[in-house]
Amino acid sequence: MKTNAFDVAARYVYPSLRRRLVEILRGKGLKQTEIGELLYITQSAVSRYLRMDRGALIDVSKFPDIDARVMALAERIVRESPTEYEIHSELVRISLEMLGRGYVCSLHSQLDPEVDPAKCRVCLELFG
Template sequence: MKVNAFEVASRYVYPSLRRRLVEHLRGRGLKQTEIAELLHVTQSAVSRYLNMDRGALIDVSKFREIDDELRTLAEEIAEFRPSEYDIHMRLIGIALKMLGKGYVCSFHAKIDPEVNPVECRVCIELFG
């Protein structure tokens, strides 16, 4: 295994979750500058998420349970304006749930041909 689960989570899963969160906030009619302020990121980062230049390798929307959690988080962010640490903690929790349910295994195998998703149960056992 050349690319471990933590690398997959930090380089691919987390950015994909943030991209989808940005999409949900945009769907609420918020402007890029408003989204950036709420998420404690730059407007440029929001633009890259929306233009699929960042976080586009995993389509989080196909995992209904995860997408519903992100939609709920977007609503909470818009209403309560949590700190960047609270948002980060929630996103990490959602990322761990994705790993624990095995949603990322086939993607991991695509970026690292040495990974055999049939044999590897690391994420499912650690985070499931």
């Protein structure tokens, strides 16, 4: 295994969750600058998420349970303006949930052909 689960989470899962969060906030009529301020990222980063230049490998909306968590986070962000750390903490929790449910196994095996999803139970056992 050349690519471990944490690499996959950091490089692909977390950015995909953030991209989905940006999409949801944009759907609420917020401007890119407003979204950037709420998420503590630049307007250009928001633009890259919306153009699918970032976080495009995983379509989070395909996982209704995860998508519901991201939608709830978006609502909380609009309502409460949580700190950068609170947002990050929740995105990490959701990332680990995706790993623990096995949603990322096929992507992991595509990124690293040495990973055999039929044999690997690391994420399921650690985060499931």
